[in-house]
Amino acid sequence: MARFLDHKQVRDAVQAVIAGDDVRCAVAFWGDGALKALFGSKKRASKAQIICDLSMGGTNPEELALLGAPNNPDLKHLGGLHAKLYLSSAGMVVTSANASNRGIGFVEPAVLTECGTFHRPGTTAFRKGAEWFDTLWGKAEMVDPVALATARAAWAKRPRHGAPKGAPLTARPDTLLRRIAADPEGYRGIGVVFSTGEAGREDVQQAAEEAMAVEGKRRKPKLKKEEISRLPTWPKGNLFIGWSDADANAWPGLFLCAHRGARGAYSYWCYSRFFEVKLNRDEWSIFAEPSRELRSRIGLTGSARQSARAESELLEKIFTYLDAVAGPDEIGYRLCESPMHLGQLLADVDAGRSTDANPVE
Known part of the structure; x- marks a missing residue:
């Protein structure tokens, strides 16, 4: 049976899944600190299959570099991916939370209020989730040098949520x-x-x-x-x-x-x-x-x-x-x-x- 995860439980459930074997993640955005908080080391992260989105400026390109881009064949991207699925031998979490500090909360409590569900291995939902991931994996493309450059360009022009202290104030958008x-x-x-x-x-x-x-x-x-x-x-x-x-x-x-x-x-x-x-x-x-x-x-x-x-x-x-x-x-x-x-x-x-x-x- 599925188990509901409230905003206080999502982080622990995701980390428990990532700790399993045969890790597969179809997660749109990856933020600063994701590798360290979820995998602990580059060696362990390199064993995971990861699909992300690079088209909307929500994925930090420097985190992709830590995850092995542009030379990691198990790090792929798919334009328009908006899902957040974490799957391994330990189970599956389907959630609203991206692999970011705002979503999961790596170094401090998450800013956003997220939720999700946990599914045990062998359940129907788990099997369908794995099949869905495999389908996406076949469509996704490797984060190669061109894709990484695209990610950097999108990241540079992304909407900022705030400015550092002392930074000049910018005008409010006019429309x-x-x-x-x-x-x-x-x-x-x-x-x-x-x-x-x-x-x-x-x-x-x-x-x-x-x-x-x-x-x-x-x-x-x-x-x-x-x-x-x-x-x-x-x-x-x-x-x-x-x-x-x-x-x-x-x-x-x-x-x-x-x-x-x-x-x-x-x-x-x-x-x-x-x-x-x-x-x-x-x-x-x-x-x-x-x-x-x-x-x-x-x-x-x-x-x-x-x-x-x-x-x-x-x-x-x-x-x-x-x-x-x-x-x-x-x-x-x-x-x-x-x-x-x-x-x-x-x-x-x-x-x-x-x-x-x-x-x-």
Whole structure:
């Protein structure tokens, strides 16, 4: 059976797993002190298989060097990895905590409130976790000299959470989107969706019918009867259609929607995810509800259009970029499921870089 780990138990459980044999970690970000705190020595760390993310600036490149980069074939990276899985002969921990002092707490109690679950070896969850890791391992690439240089560049431009004493104060970011991107911990759990157009009543009807069919087949439906009854009359402006598997799986619980209307007018809307349903091979519809909680957290005031009007210049740049990435005759849209993903998008927009139309997870 799985054992729940609260914020006081995650560190000990992770260290107990790392102490086992055949250590495998699919953990997005690795911070200063991870090798020493978790493995104790370079020799022991070199025996572990590690997959990390280098695309979002959350992994310290100097820690990668201590872990053997760029000459360690068992140290790999996978763009968009956001998981935190620690696995060995001693068991498996699936958690929200990265291998960082803020997440696990190496030299002091962790700043962030994390949780997770522990699974004993031989359980179904353990076996599936090991299989999942092996699948990722086959897709991941070695942290070679080019990848290490990329990690250093991303790390250098990452949003800072604070400045050393005596350092000059910097101006507060001048737009809501830049403020969110610059403070990934303060806005943790909040995503941003860039959308264009609007669903129609037929889209609502189709999504509602499929959702009711899916719920009807479940032994334990996720929705209550009164919630299911609301779906056919769902406001069409609160339905997000045509999203991929990757987007649906990463869709945040709270998200700001930056919307471009038919005449090019921009607006900001605050939502919470309500339900999602897959309509065909790779097309999801997301039901969302207005969120007062999010509106309060990000300090949004005024009407939807008024809130976005002051940032219309930045929004124009973003959507122009997304249109260019999408290609001819396509409209740009994007899910940024975290402030760090938003920061990466803004960096690409500011630099005028071209990138894949599908965002990393």
